[in-house]
Ligand SMILES: Cc1ncc(C[n+]2csc(CCOP(=O)(O)OP(=O)(O)O)c2C)c(N)n1
């Protein structure tokens with residue numbers, strides 16, 4: 001097996017073309033077999049096996065730099081750069097990352113996970129190279145989906161100005177996670193061999209060819225005109241406007257053509273764009289048939305493609321959000337839904353087919369999604385913007401400047417709030433309680449279960465201003481759903497368990513662990529009050545100030561402690577001049593690694609056992625007043 005002999009990409013340079021093709025087959029098979037066991041981003045990685053081989057054949061990594069966009073397609077790159085044996089740990093606790101990471105390998109030139117950063121980063125590296133007298137080649141690989149984000153054009157714009165030696169490879173498979181959207185996408189896949197074009201050419205050839213004497217010369221002139229017309233109308237025009245030399249489109253599965261093209265273009269001066277056409281999932285029929293399903297897939301049968309552990313769906317918080325929004329939209333025609341290229345992930349598939357005229361997929365364009373929603377709200381609609389917590393970071397100023405400053409009735413449905421698991425530090429929704437709660441005019445609710453999620457959605461619908469709610473990745477609690485959920489009083493929390501030996505203020509997904517911990521400690525004679533504040537903003541000040549009187553207040557949140565819910569409580573107590581023993585439990589001030597949600601919650605003391613241990617210690621050693629001290 002050739003792949004076993006490849007410990008470094010330098011080895012690829014000695015292989016014959018036949019051996020390269022064999023290596024492509026082996027890589028593809030290894031990716032399928034390994035990902036069928038661990039799950040991961042299969043289809044995108046299968047689509048760039050030949051491109052990856054050609055890049056490592058032509059370039060001299062890690063001296064030359066490859067900057068992957070998103071990086072979910074880099075499994076072949078990782079296997080060729082000494083990490084094949086580690087693939088059994090892919091996306092697992094303390095295992096191989098699912099994305100390129102500089103700390104993992106010198107061949108990973110930039111950490112990625114959020115899309116559309118590759119051209120900016122590669123251009124920065126090129127500018128630094130030139131400033132330091134370097135001569136390494138720098139190549140960015142960006143997908144057509146990632147090309148729908150404005151950030152990419154900011155980079156193209158400057159690249160055309162700086163004219164640095166830089167190669168950008170556009171991996172065009174006409175797919176984002178779902179089929180790609182937008183004018184750029186249709187422009188890229190413009191078919192110059194449309195029937196009309198072919199028919200026009202045939203008739204013109206017959207007419208010109210029949211002309212005596214001048215017919216032959218005219219024909220050759222006409223064929224040159226056709227070529228330039230194609231040249232003018234193909235995607236090249238878009239990139240040449242940015243000052244790039246455009247090459248393509250070329251077959252992204254043809255190793256010879258790729259190697260020849262990359263060999264040539266990496267010798268050229270100035271910015272170059274190579275348009276490569278690939279098939280997402282190439283070489284594995286189930287993934288070719290359903291590239292969206294195999295974009296990010298759980299373990300599956302490597303022979304049949306049958307997925308063993310499907311994700312999302314009805315029992316998940318995502319599924320409850322999607323089905324409830326459809327119910328609400330049926331009753332309230334003001335509701336429109338917006339996704340930023342995450343149709344399936346946000347659970348909006350049913351909405352998109354039920355209300356196609358009230359559904360918008362803006363592509364990977366979170367900033368635009370929010371301001372677009374602001375525009376819709378200005379005209380009396382009730383837009384619901386469904387964006388993962390981590391991707392909402394992209395649109396922070398739009399939330400502040402375009403929605404909250406104008407106090408517009410836009411709802412932010414932030415899925416994947418808290419720890420997401422295998423995607424790791426680039427994707428954890430670890431910061432939204434902090435970056436949203438301080439924005440004036442915003443109401444922010446964190447439902448503890450699917451019933452409260454439904455009520456949050458109804459409360460948002462009735463509220464005449466900006467409203468955010470966040471909910472976790474994964475299964476809900478299996479509670480009965482309401483056909484017509486009731487709104488809640490804004491700023492109202494709930495006491496879930498009475499007790500005077502201390503109070504636990506738990507947010508969202510932390511509530512269940514808090515209740516379990518309170519039950520455990522009750523058996524030790526400690527009666528803890530458990531409160532679900534439900535709102536991060538505005539706080540239920542009455543409830544939280546009453547909690548202070550127990551002498552011990554413990555806040556629990558799946559969010560960074562920096563500026564999170566616990567900070568809000570400490571601000572409340574400081575302003576009120578009360579000083580209970582205040583214990584803040586949440587995520588530390590660092591990026592949280594990958595792992596399963598349960599593993600990470602245990603590692604960071606957010607599970608019931610962690611809370612019991614911490615509270616028990618506080619009761620023993622903490623300087624608490626009130627009944628708690630008596631109980632110690
Ligand atoms: C800012 C941001 N928004 C959304 C995503 C989620 N996401 C990951 S890959 C992807 C589609 C990328 O499409 P493309 O660039 O064409 O790559 P392909 O999977 O087709 O190879 C999306 C929307 C992301 N990673 N970053």
Ligand SMILES: CC(=O)[C@@H](O)[C@H](O)COP(=O)(O)O
Nearest residue numbers: 070072113296345416423473
């Ligand atoms: C690579 C990327 O950003 C997306 O594919 C992301 O991994 C989706 O996350 P979920 O699997 O939670 O939908």
Ligand SMILES: [Mg+2]
Nearest residue numbers: 143144145175
């Ligand atoms: Mg694509």
